[in-house]
Amino acid sequence: MKNIIFAGVGGQGVILASKVTMEVAKNAGYDVKESEVHGMAQRGGSVDCNVRFGEKVYSPLIKKGETDFLVSFELLELMRKLEYLSPEGTLIVNREQIDPAPVQTGAMKYPPDIEDWLKSNSKNVKIIDTREALKEAGSRKALNIVMLGVLSNYLEFGKEQWEEAIRKTVKEKFVDMNIKAFNLGREL
Amino acid sequence: MTNKVILGNEAVARGAYEAGCHVATAYPGTPSTEILESVARDFKEIKAQWSPNEKVALEVAAGASIAGARVLAAMKHVGLNVAADPLFTFSYTGVNGGFVIINADDPGAWSSQNEQDNRHFARAAKVPMLEPSGPAEAKEFVKLAFDISEQYDRPVIVRITTRIAHSQEIVNFGDRKEVPVKEFVRNPQKYVMIPAHARVRHKIIEEQLIKLKEYSNTSGLNRIEKGTTKRGIITNGVAYNYVKEVCPDDNILKIGMVWPLPDDMIRQFAESVEELYVVEELDPFIEDYVKAMGISITGKDIIPLLGELKPEIVDKAMNGKDPDQALPDYTTEMPPRPPQLCKGCPHGYVFRVLNKLDLNVNGDIGCYTLGVLPPYSAMHSQGCMGASIGMHLGFEKAHGDKLARKSVAVIGDSTFVHSGITPLIDLVYNKGTGTVLILDNRVTAMTGHQDNPATGKTLMGEETHELDLEMLSRAVGVKRVVKVDPKDMDEFERIVKEEVAAKEPSVIISLRKCVLIK
Structure with a gap:
């Protein structure tokens, strides 16, 4: 059984990342479940998707302390989900800071110590800078697929399986751009 | 297949x-x-x-x-x-x-x-x-x-x-x-x-x-899954999955038909186990029913009444287990990330003006309910679809003209059509003098951009009659109806002031397309 959480800010493409992952896992013969957030929370709020695959999956939600890969598209959103990580789990985070409303208005401060804290407290953390890859891919919207590229290095599925899943999941006119983004992510 | x-x-x-x-x-x-x-x-x-x-x-x-x-x-x-x-x-x-x-x-x-x-x-x-x-x-x-x-x-x-x-x-x-x-x-x-x-x-x-x-x-909609322990758990809906996950060895009565409940099956299940539990989200619906049958069962004493259940909540309640903790607690204060109006959202202009004018705002259900949060902080009541206009009239009934001259109702186009029309009739019929702002962004936005009678398109994508909100407002007896683009905030402010001051019912149609539609 593998448990993955994708976290981010509404609009960052968290749901699509989980869709591609589900497609890969299903095609490899696994049972798959996922849980996602729609509606009001999508208006720039915190969002996350739980993806689970294995021989037989019951719960669409991952139990706290049992997440194998916590993949966050934004720093602060990673920190909100830390308690879901399993002791053997891996953190993958995009090194980007998106100020939430209370920070924009000056009412609160964006935590300044996230990267340092992660480096000194976690053995399994990968902090990545996606800016170059996104520039090369040609769209900031490809962040979700770049992150999938990073994640794919840790999972058992081959590059072709991922590319096939991307082809099946994203809109046709964005396929090439996303496959490029995926492969750029694999190099990060 | x-x-x-x-x-x-x-x-x-x-x-x-x-x-x-x-x-x-x-x-x-x-x-x-x-x-x-x-x-x-x-x-x-x-x-x-x-x-x-x-x-x-x-x-x-x-x-x-x-x-x-x-x-x-x-x-x-x-x-x-x-x-x-x-x-x-x-x-x-x-x-x-x-x-x-x-x-x-x-x-x-x-x-x-x-x-x-x-x-x-x-x-x-x-x-x-x-x-x-x-x-x-x-x-x-x-x-x-x-x-x-x-x-x-x-x-x-x-x-x-x-x-x-x-x-x-x-x-x-x-x-x-x-x-x-x-x-x-x-x-x-x-x-x-x-x-x-x-x-x-x-x-x-x-x-x-x-x-x-x-x-x-x-029928098989309700079924007993035999376990190897002396414990029996009645459960339903998504909670069944959490129970299967954290109590895989217990006996389970899975309820797939929650009304009417299966009395005989419940009795038989209760007799087959030594301890009986019910794991259900929200109210003790099954629990109360089983108790009324004279069967003793443990439910809301250990399972939360509020909010969603989660696997770790059921694990703690049923097995006394706390989740594994991978990392120490991160103790720096984390700013919350509440949902927000989008950049360039027409509602943003509206609420900036309402905030500036310091009006009492009776709100309604839609993206624009976010007007209650900073930086706008311009909503003071909200209950259900269509409530804003009736509540606005209620404000006036309580305090008369004094409060009517300091308050407005705001309601979206889709919500207005949903259940804002009858209260607008009431406002006119019962001699209210308040101002209603219809925030017409040409779509049912919050649920993901659906058409409605005021957009002129059906769910099947066909062209249809486009409900004219101005004519409708006039038809129910509102004589003062103005259309304005809220992006021109000075003009918008002038009109809101003028209409709120007027001692007769008025409707301001704040017309600007949702930024997320092409």
Whole structure:
């Protein structure tokens, strides 16, 4: 059984990342479940998707302390989900800071110590800078697929399986751009 | 067999398709919206429509059913409040073609104003209710619900929750069973609920409920899964999955038909175990029922009454286990990330002006409810769809002109059509003098950009009559109606001041397209 959480800010493409992952896992013969957030929370709020695959999956939600890969598209959103990580789990985070409303208005401060804290407290953390890859891919919207590229290095599925899943999941006119983004992510 | 990973709501739509459903109606509402979107997109065999509100959706559905079609009506939990009036009486008339109502509850109030438990509606309205535990089962239960509806002559509610509506899993696809639309046969004793007929029908539906209880005991919708311990757990809906996950060895009575509940099966299960528990989300619905049977059971003493259940919550309650902790606590204060109005959102201009003018704002349901949060902080009441205008009149009834000159009501275009028109009639009829702002962004935005009667397009994408909000306001007797683009904030402010000061009812149509539509 593998448990993955994708976290981010509404609009960052968290749901699509989980869709591609589900497609890969299903095609490899696994049972798959996922849980996602729609509606009001999508208006720039915190969002996350739980993806689970294995021989037989019951719960669409991952139990706290049992997440194998916590993949966050934004720093602060990673920190909100830390308690879901399993002791053997891996953190993958995009090194980007998106100020939430209370920070924009000056009412609160964006935590300044996230990267340092992660480096000194976690053995399994990968902090990545996606800016170059996104520039090369040609769209900031490809962040979700770049992150999938990073994640794919840790999972058992081959590059072709991922590319096939991307082809099946994203809109046709964005396929090439996303496959490029995926492969750029694999190099990060 | 084809199978695909799909959303719970898409599985519901698929179930209706495979069951030969002919007509589907709804008003959008999270977490139910994608059901009708999927019907309209994926299944052209079904005539799908957005109705102006859930009451109308249910009435169109009832008409289609009595006329002989298989029909599905979908709504969120608070939508069923709006549709409760027809529900309770079409329960008496029964059906002709199969009539299935999808009710999507929102434990945790992810996108709702409350977290009511609509299992109570099934009991109160005397209609059977099925509860799947995931998308694949949702598809099968919807198909079965059509058969139960026709066999027992009842509308049938299928209750899903956010975690089923918005979760995905592998669903096996079957073929559509073509079912002919039946003839409409006049039968006033069954379809016209004058008191003399209603009394007769009441007796019949009580008799049907007894038969349905037998069905609940024997149909397989409720089932016992034998375990190896002395513990027994009754559970339903998505909670079943959490129980399977954290209590894999215990005996389980899985409730798939939550009304009527299976008395014989519950008694037999209770006798077969030494300790009996119930793990259910929200209210102690099953728990109270079992206790009333004289059986002792542990439920809400250890399972939370509020919010969604989660695997770790059930694990703690049932096994006393705390989750593993991988890392030390991160103790730096984390700013929350509440949802926000988008950059360039027309509502943003409106609320900046209302904040500046320091008006009391009676709010309503939509993206614009976010006007309550900083930096706008310009909303002071909000309850349910359409409430803003009635409440605004109530303000004036309480304090007269003094408060009316310092207050406004704000309501979106879709919400106004949903249930803002009758209170606007009331405002004029009962001599109110308040100002109503209709925030017309040309779409039902918050649920993901659906059409409505004021957009001039149907769910099926056809052109149709575009409801003219200005003419409508004038027709109900409002003489002062102004249209203005809120982006011109100076002009907008001038108009709001002028209209609020006027001692007669006024409507300001704040017209600017949602930034997310092309």
